[in-house]
Amino acid sequence: MHEQETALLQADELAEGIRLACLVEVSGPTTVELLAEKNMQHQILLSTSGGKAQIMPQLTKRYLEVDKPGLEDHRPDLQRIKDSLAQQGISVTKTHFSVLQKLPVVLRKDKFKVTAIVHEKELLGLEPGNTGDNLLGMAFDIGTTTIVGFLIDLYTGRELAVVSALNPQTRFGGDVISRITYANQNEHGLAQLHTAVTEALNTLIGQAVEQAKIKREDIYTLTVVGNTCMHHLFLGIHPRQVALSPYVAAVSEPVEAEPAKLGLEINPAGKVFMLPNIAGFVGADTVGVLLATELDRSEKSKLVIDIGTNGELVLGNKDSLFACSTAAGPAFEGAQISCGMRGASGAIDHVTFSDDLQFSVIDNVSPLGICGSALLDTVAGLLEAGLITKRGKFVEPDKVTNPTGQKLKERLIEHDGSWAFLVAQDPDGKRIMVTQKDIRELQLAKGAMAAGIRILMNNSGIGYDEIDEVLLAGAFGNYLNPRSACIIGLIPGELEDRVTMVGNAAGAGAKLALISSEEYHRAAQLAKKVKFIELGSNPGFARIFANSMLLPGP
Structure with missing residues (x-):
């Protein structure tokens, strides 16, 4: 990345992979995506479908009124905390080192009234006074193209905010293989890919807390899913073996980490939980799907x-x-398609064949290109109308016999020595079409x-x-x-x-x-x-x- 690009482009533009064409050095075959609108909005799937579960957060909070020390009670501060927790049926066998460092001060800040944060049998944190009402978490789905986050009240299960963004790792490659290649070929490639996604999560966390009018410190738990490559890059694990036969993951079981270790800005006493992978190319996101669909x-x-x-x-x-x-x-995402684009404003997203061709455009604006779902519709319509064979080859206009096909055969146009099907024209008169190569x-x-x-x-x-x-x-x-x-x-x-x-x-x-x-x-x-x-x-x-x-x- 050139320093002038850092100076002239916004952080979100850089994250989306936008570059200054005059500064890009081309060293080999390159595909360039020209954005008609600098701030083009993409459709990101936010809605979820899933089963029900009994609310049982990973972390718990317990308010304690701890016995004060005296001449006849010389128990250490930590023992007093453990004894108070034991009275509530919680056995603590491990204490996070950060708790020990702050323990004397926090315990006396509100006259031995504290709230303990516990995960299983580990004391993760202490807060002065009664903060038991605040226990929030966020669930993240880190996709190759997009990231979606859900802010949840862990006491009620209520969704407080939903946030999303394009995955900024796209500037290093549009798919997992190109990102693995980048990590392999660049000295700091892994660190760059890891930082890109963690910074994106921090930005989304900031947006969520702003929507819900809360503080970052109110968030104690994160759960994360993603495919195996996204899983590894998020955790800072090199994914090189995922792309090499026999395509093994570095780790498959669930991973738990402290937020600070990953550079995530939530309550420092919190915890990050990464769901398990199944195999090299079947990751935690598939496990999430299976959980939801039961x-x-x-x-x-x-x-x-x-x-x-x-x-x-x-x-x-x-x-x-x-x-x-x-x-x-x-192809399903509109890439490597002659007039293809992502599911963004201006993309034709559905096509219907009848006496004439009908289509819908995202945001009801002038069409700029065609996305994957519309490509699917178009090829299906061409097949039913007898305009292509079962091998996907266009039928010459004068050989079309299907009644629907005969009404639409005028849309068959010559392109690069072959036939193509005209779907629409953009505002500048450029033809939006599906070519023989697109069908392939x-x-x-x-x-x-x-x-x-x-x-x-x-x-x-x-x-x-x-x-x-x-x-x-x-x-x-x-x-x-x-x-x-x-x-x-x-x-x-x-x-x-x-x-x-x-x-x-x-x-x-x-x-x-x-x-x-x-x-x-x-x-x-x-x-x-x-x-x-x-x-x-x-x-x-x-x-x-x-x-x-x-x-x-x-």
């Missing part, structure tokens, strides 16, 4: 699909769970997902008729049209009437683990229960993937 408690078999650059799939029920990850690529990119992405589903079914022995429900999680899953997904074979057509959107289920799982220590510990057992299937080592994957790239057709 797949491990379901009598009936269900299929969970979380679609993104990496697609995570889980199939099973309370008896057994099978999971895999597919490298779907960026979508076929690769949907082929990977469909192959993953087929291999999970093969390994679990669960057939179409036994899958009771298909749960679509995550941003793309929430915004796509299930019918379009089934038409192109992303989701098996036999399951179309069983699709349910569950929103930001990863965030919902993080919230459950925040308000309930029981759910947090259940997450660890759940992660161990899942059997991970490595698609690359599956002998039939190449064949199944090739077949899955085909589009359903006559």
Whole structure:
């Protein structure tokens, strides 16, 4: 990053990856995303769907009126605290060193009236007076593209604020592999990626406390989910092995840390809880989804699909769970698509084929490009209208026989020596279209997902008729049209009437683990229960993937 960029651009602009074109040195093939509006707003999925849990916070607060020392009572201050806690049924066997440093002063500040902060059997903090009414926490879902945080009252479970932002790590790479590469190739790469995400969390914490009109010190607990790479970068663990065969994580079990160790600005006596991973490319976010959807408690078999650059799939029920990850690529997010863009203001997000083409645009403004959900709709519509074959190849206009296709064939235009389909034009007259290459990119992405589903079914022995429900999680899953997904074979057509959107289920799982220590510990057992299937080592994957790239057709 050039120092002039630091001086001329705002911190949030730098975090979004915005750069001064005149200062960028190009050393190889480069893709540049031009923003029509500097402060373009992105759609970030905030809503959550999840189960219920008994409120049982990880940390507890206990108000104590401690016996004062006297000539006949020489117990040390710490022993007096322990004895007072024991009277309330709490046994403390460990004390944080910071408590010892402040103990004499804090204990006498309000005449031996204090509030103890306890986690399991450890005394984490002491506060003068009765602060028992303040016990808040935040649950974070750190996605590759976006970060969402939920501020929660840990006594009632009430949501006090929801905040979100683009993940500032995007300036180091748009996907996990490019970020791992950056960490590998730059001396301070890991530290930069770690700092970027922790600073983003601190900013979001600041926004949340401002919304709720509270203080940072009122927040004592954080729970965090994210894919395995985001998990490692957040904790400052190098993720290099995640990208190398056999793709192993550095750690899979839950991780607990002090906020100061991670550079997080909440109550220093607080605690950060990171949910467990399942495998190298199936992370804590998938565990959060499973917590929220309670797949491990379901009598009936269900299929969970979380679609993104990496697609995570889980199939099973309370008896057994099978999971895999597919490298779907960026097509679902509008990347590497000729007129593609993220789900931001000006993006065409849905397309409908009838006598004429109809589409909707995010924020109802003039169209600027097409995002993943609209690409899905368009290819599905082209297939049904007979404008493309099951191999994804455009049919020449004079060979179109389908009645709907004949009404729309004038939208077939020549582009780079091939055919393309005109969807719209932007305010400057630039054509917004879907090209032959775009269809190919979508076929690769949907082929990977469909192959993953087929291999999970093969390994679990669960057939179409036994899958009771298909749960679509995550941003793309929430915004796509299930019918379009089934038409192109992303989701098996036999399951179309069983699709349910569950929103930001990863965030919902993080919230459950925040308000309930029981759910947090259940997450660890759940992660161990899942059997991970490595698609690359599956002998039939190449064949199944090739077949899955085909589009359903006559």
